[in-house]
Amino acid sequence: MTNLITVSTCNLNQWALDFKGNKERIVESILIAKKQGSKLRIGSELEVTGYGCLDHFYENDTITQSWEVLAEIIKDARLYDILIDIGMPILYENCRYNCRVIVYNGIIQGIRPKKWLANDGNYREMRYFTPWMKADNYSIKYKLPFVIEQIHNQAFVCLGNITMNCLGTKIGFETCEELFTPQSPNIDLSLNGVEIICNSSGSHHELRKLDKRLDLIINATKRCGGIYLYANQIGCDGDRLYYDGCALIVVNGEVVAQGSQFSLNEVEVITATVDLDEVRSYRSSVISRNMQAMANDNLFASIDVPFRLQEGEANSSLKPTTKKTIRYHSPEEEIALGPACWLWDYLRRCGGPSGYFIPLSGGIDSCATSMIVYSMCDLVFKAIKDGNKKVLSDLQKVSKQSLEWIPESPEQISDKLFHTCYMGTSNSSKETKDRAEALSKRIGAYHTTLNMDSIVAAMVTLFEVTTGKKPIYKIFGGSPTENLALQNIQARLRMVLSYLFAQLLPWCRNSYGGLLVLGSSNVDECLRGYLTKYDCSSADLNPIGAISKTDLKKFILYCSEHYENFSILKDFITAVPTAELEPIVEGQYTQQDEADMGVSYDELSEFGYLRKVEKLGIYSMFVKLLHKWGKTSNSLHDNLDGCIVTQLEDLDNIDVKKSVLTRGLSPREIAEKVKHFHKFYAINRHKQTTLTPAYHAENYSTDDNRFDLRPILINSKFEWGSAKIDLLVDAMEKAEKEIMKLD
Incomplete structure (x- = not known):
């Protein structure tokens, strides 16, 4: 047998x-x-x-x-x-x-x-x-x-x-x-x-x-x-x-x-x-x-x-299946494929909407979201070519096309399902406008461009008539409060316009059914709270809401090499990250994302990982980063636990003291970054409760639904932990001075 x-x-x-x-x-x-x-x-x-x-x-x-x-x-x-x-x-x-x-x-x-x-x-x-x-x-x-x-x-x-x-x-x-x-x-x-x-x-x-x-x-x-x-x-x-x-x-x-x-x-x-x-x-x-x-x-x-699973002797042609090489996707491929499949399932099952809409800013985040939609269209096209009748039927139903319509390219699918709009103001640059138009054209999306200065001006005028006071930008002498308010007007108006266009663009094209609005806030910005509540980050779905900026850049580079004729994507990678919400003076941005946040995107990814995955509080995070970012050498690393207990004062080993501050950031610089992150994370914690539902992709996702459960109201000073950090920094700086004397 x-x-x-x-x-x-x-x-x-x-x-x-x-x-x-x-x-x-x-x-x-x-x-x-x-x-x-x-x-x-x-x-x-x-x-x-x-x-x-x-x-x-x-x-x-x-x-x-x-x-x-x-x-x-x-x-x-x-x-x-x-x-x-x-x-x-x-x-x-x-x-x-x-x-x-x-x-x-x-x-x-x-x-x-x-x-x-x-x-x-x-x-x-x-x-x-x-x-x-x-x-x-x-x-x-x-x-x-x-x-x-x-x-x-x-x-x-x-x-x-x-x-x-x-x-x-x-x-x-x-x-x-x-x-x-x-x-x-x-x-x-x-x-x-x-x-x-x-x-x-x-x-x-x-x-x-x-x-x-x-x-x-x-x-x-x-x-x-x-x-x-x-x-x-x-x-x-x-x-x-x-x-x-x-x-x-x-x-x-x-x-x-x-x-x-x-x-x-x-x-x-x-x-x-x-x-x-x-x-x-x-x-x-x-x-x-x-x-x-x-x-x-x-x-x-x-x-x-009473059932025998084994094959009988008569089936002599049967042979054991040979072993296979395991297939893995790169993280860039995973970003291209996972959210794209998720978006397709959502669209075909939600009933009513005939596609997706995105306010395309010309920046890397909305670019990444758009490329995920293009990847969705590409997967749908390939499935149809492979004879998947269910995918074709779903596409015809969602796009409101006849049963005779069969797409001949991913771009034809994008033309039916994807709508983009560049919402510019006087603060916007020609470069971002051109990038948005070029990307949308290459994807095959239905693109519109508008200037919303008149709407922004109407809002400011309304406030001025009501209160007798007119806010002005910081660059022209206004206060930080005025500056932020003027930025938020633009951001929130883009959200309102997004839903208006999403509802009516199919009607403009002699079709019916609204569009689902896509958001484009990455996980690092969500963690830091670097977004305006109820602005264009507010949407129906956010495919990149749990993906880091670092991974998104790698994903865009992958798309530029994987898909044909997408050289425009490299311009997005090299562009300065900015929301374009403040005036451009002498051809230079007065507002840049990383300068505005006070930390880099790479640092935000590090903070997010340590906070969620390694479950570190403010003091433990600082100590961890002393090892990783600090100027201390390996010999001090070996003695760091003792340094924390003794505040460095009991270290008699001259060689250990001489090893302090030989590379990286100083303890005080690290302390300021850690405290800065925790301050703004706590201040903006309430924003996480209203984030657009996002595709879960990262193990430090900020999703408040059930993955990352935190209080809404947090003491942003973190006084106890901050005081411990200050004591340790003071002790390390004292040790540095002793070293300099010895030298």
Whole structure:
């Protein structure tokens, strides 16, 4: 008897609460798996409901309709003769569980609830679900709802931490977050003889994150041996996250199949033929592993399934799938692809709007957003060329075109979906106007240009008539208050004009349906609060709201090399970052972003990472940056903890004292930058609560929705921590003076 098995996993583009569409995609994936000869198919986490239902999980309808969808799947005889692993929520004794439901030939074989829930970062699973905390070998007799019972008279099923004992092999389960825990279930599963481990996930995209996920899967099977099937959701299911697919099949640490990380396909099935004998040989040759398996007493509730997954001797043409080289995208490619797929899903699913609108300033941020939209158009065009009829149908529907219309280039798609407008004033330069026009023309967008001086003047006149006082710019003798007010008038008027144009431009072009307004504030500016509340940063969506300025520059450079005839992009990279909200004097900008902020964009990225990822407060951040930015040498680094305790006064080692201040910034310069950042971060903290919903891309995102939860009102002086910094700086400067005397 051969021990070859054909198995399938998949990427599914599910949508929260889209029970009909979700069911259709689940069924399609099972049918494709069967067509490819598979005997086992696993799907993504909570694939029946969609992962991102959030507080809709509280509704009993969500549970009830999940069972109704499962009933439809169970009744479909086309889905027989294959073991199916389906994800859905289940209610047991008034507790809600995130479960895997295992089905074979219309009978539910068992239900496996998730043990370890994702409850940090973007995830709040314990808000909705209860972790299964029973002993591993404990299971209960679960009463099935009538909608299931009436199909095949099945009234009960085993619910618990189960494994499936099929004829000839054993299958186990872990779900998403459980893979990332220190004691992953796959360890005990492998020691208990489970040869195939199924992991169904709802894992979101984040720049530079994929390697961590793949590394865990590959090392799990490299250490323990076995066959690992990983399924994931793909696409935007209704929120700020993009689930990036990348379904995998791994055997003994070698990848034999890998799905797309970014794709417009709603259903992608990954199939491979694997050899159980390879697993048995791999495991049995490691004596220490066998001893641990013998001593392991974490047993599971095992369920017998009368189904043989192995192929028969007659199928002699079947061969194991060979190993593959893992595909990774560069961060620049991830920016081009992830937000573009997210924007496409949002546009085609939101109903009504016929495209996107952006106030195109001629700066790098709005340029980056525009190039992401162009990337979306390029992906749509390529999908249509590859024969994706669903993408073509969605495009025709969104763009309000006839069924006969088929685009011949990404630019033709952009002409229908993308609208840009340069909103200039007397403070704007010809260079930014020309850049905006040139970029929009190359992308193929429908572009308009306006001068809003008359509207700005009307606002100032209204204020002057009402109060008797006229504000003037700082360059002409006005106060900082007047200067800021005049800048904010322009910024907020651009927001109002954006929504006016977004609503009426399709009408001007003899079409209908408004446009979704896109924002272009990067994560560094949002963190610093360097934006006007309710200005043109306020929009419907912001594709770059969690991407750093540094990464955006690299992305623009990538686009200039990746797409043909986009040399205009290099002009955006070299342009001085400015909002053009103050008068230009003698051809020079009086306002520049980095000078205005008091810190560089690179420094803001550093602050953001230390604050969110390393979770450092003001004092700890200062100490960390002393090592990284300071003039101190390695010998002082080694003694820095002691310096903090003794304020440097007890250091008798002359060599250590001589090592102070040999390169980088001085302690006082670092202290001023750290305190400056915290001051403006705290003052502008309220702005984070009104930020436009942004694509989650960076691990120091400022999203106030659920990723970065902070008070609105913070004491911007940080007096205690600032005083500690000042004491340490004084002590270090005293040590510097002693060194100079010694020299």
